[in-house]
Amino acid sequence: MEIDKAIGESDDRRLKTKYNNAIYVIKRALALYSIEEVAFSFNGGKDSTVLLHLLRAGYFLHKMEQKCSNGGLTSFPIRTIYFENSSAFPEINSFTYDTASSYGLQLDIISSDFKSGLEKLLKANPIRAIFLGVRIGDPTAVGQEQFSPSSPGWPPFMRVNPILDWSYRDVWAFILTCKVQYCSLYDQGYTSIGSIHDTVPNALLSISDSSCKEKFKPAYLLSDGRLERAGRAKKFSPSIATVRNGSGDVDSHKSSVLVASAIAVGEEILFGTVEDQLGLSLCRKIHSIGWSVSQTIVVRNDVSCLLLKLSQNAFLAEFKHLSFSFSLETPFFVDLSLYQKDSVAEEVERRKSTNDMVFIYGGVGPLHSDVTLAGVAKAFGVRLAPDEEFEEYLRHLISDHCTGDRNEMALLPEGITELLHHEKLVVPLIKCQNVIIFTATNATELDKEWDCLIELTRSPGLLSTMVPYVSKHLQTNLSDVETAQPLSKLCLEFPDLNIGCYRKSRKGPLLISFEGKDQTQIESAVESLCKKFHPGTFSEIH
Ligand SMILES: Cc1cc2nc3c(=O)[nH]c(=O)nc-3n(C[C@H](O)[C@H](O)[C@H](O)COP(=O)(O)O)c2cc1C
Ligand SMILES: Nc1ncnc2c1ncn2[C@@H]1O[C@H](COP(=O)(O)OP(=O)(O)OP(=O)(O)O)[C@@H](O)[C@H]1O
Ligand SMILES: [Mg+2]
Secondary structure, eight states: OHHHHHHHHOOOHHHHHHHHHHHHHHHHHHHHSOGGGEEEEOOSSHHHHHHHHHHHHHHHHHHHHTTOOOSOOOOOOSEEEEEOOTTSOHHHHHHHHHHHHHTTOOEEEEOSOHHHHHHHHHHHSOOOEEEOOOOBTBGGGTTOOSEEEOOTTSOSOEEEOTTTTOOHHHHHHHHHHHTOOOOGGGGGTOSSOOOTTTBOOOGGGEEOOSSSSOEEOOGGGOSOGGGGGGGBOOOOOOOTTSEEOTTSOEEOOTTSOOEEEEEEEOHHHHTTSSOOHHHHHHHHHHHHTTOEEEEEEEEOOOTTHHHHHSOHHHHHHHHGGGTTOOOTTOGGGSOOGGGOOOHHHHHHHHHHHHSSEEEEESOOSSSTTOOHHHHHHHHHTOOEEEOHHHHHHHHHHHGGGOOSOHHHHSEEETTTEEEEOOTTOSSOEEEETTEEEEOOOSHHHHHHHHHHHHHHTTSTTSSOOOOOOEEEEEEEOOOHHHHHHHHHHHHHHOTTSEEEEEESSSSSOEEEEEEESOHHHHHHHHHHHHHTSOTTSEEEEO
């Protein structure tokens, strides 16, 4: 079988692993379902082209194992379905039909939408499982596993996704290694193909020359797989600009108060081994953009999150070949329920719904104690999934030093993660809805990450800069007892101001601070306080 042979002869170890995993999924599906019960959803795109050849190889190998191969399996008996659409590219249509005839595919052409088309098809045929070329990173992959039942409201069938964990790079490595034909649009700069209305060639492949017609390099030359969808019309993602106010309404009013909290993750801070320098600095920064800080908290990097670090893919990839003879040392089987505290997840869950923004730092990386991302994922009820875009950054960052599977190291909360790139940052900031994860380990690094974040806010829709806080500070030699009542009254008089009192020492002066967004209110409050005492009782500190 030419596909199996080409991969066998290749020295691309990663491709071999991906191929073996995909073939494993296909063979298990063919063992679970009879050939009449499976179908292949083919649309001429690159992912479904890869899947076609994997299915050809998988079917061949399955038959070989059943010892009923006649050695010359040329036909492809898996029912193939194509949802034809008038807005499909003509090149996609012709490639689909040409491929069907080259490989003897029994093509069912469906002209209705996916759902009603499938309802009709399943009524008329005993189909129980459908192979799809869905990959993690596709908008429709969220929450899917290699075997995922169809969604509620859809006819019942199993969605089988053999290339779910393949990256853009893997797809092209396979196509080029196996020298299989692909739709001509991919040679004209298209990197992911939707309809004629929402897809253009990827501008990153543009070859600028002086002649009037713009030319593009082929899709396989796109070095950054994370930019695969740059030629697709963007669906707008919810931004931080449309934050909730206290009552849950959308509020982008400049003068209203937005509230954030900061979570530090690290046992070393709680043990007192390390000082939390970032908390103080972060509070100042949040305050400096006119936001209010509701709470700062330090949480442990709890052990139960370790369980989450082993994604299903990692699990399959790591242990499948052991023929299920797991050792007790396998962390997957360690009963961690006794230790379950989930501090990160619990804190994030609590804070994300009561704050406009949550900033979290510490516990990000590949170490056993780096559980922040797992905690965030758990707080949002999603899993950690390999993120191709993030993987690219890691590839540049750690290049040859990486011993493990980078795909597994780049695990991020699935479906809720947005990477915030800035040219000054080696790794982008990670934003999961209203939670921003800093990777800084000291105040200088935090300064840089914060500055980049603020710079990014200039593009519309990120962290809104609010009307800044203004403040005035007084000092007095009065005792606490003498000032207590007048100050309480003042607080009632000026509910929009934050009037705080503190001492640096028991014997020293009492310091009174007035903070708010309205300078005149601050002046009035100061005047009102001064009037209650003899002139000269208070002096201003600058
Ligand atoms: C064979 C097949 C099965 C599908 N099953 C489901 C499903 O179970 N649940 C669902 O929400 N969408 C399902 N879809 C729809 C896809 O998730 C997605 O909406 C579709 O591929 C359109 O993607 P687009 O919006 O990027 O064009 C299915 C599509 C196909 C072709
Ligand atoms: N019109 C369709 N007919 C049949 N299957 C489809 C259709 N559209 C999508 N699919 C299925 O969904 C999968 C995912 O689609 P997606 O557009 O992400 O990938 P692709 O079309 O194979 O490649 P590309 O990302 O380059 O467009 C396809 O591989 C195919 O299995
Ligand atoms: Mg497509």
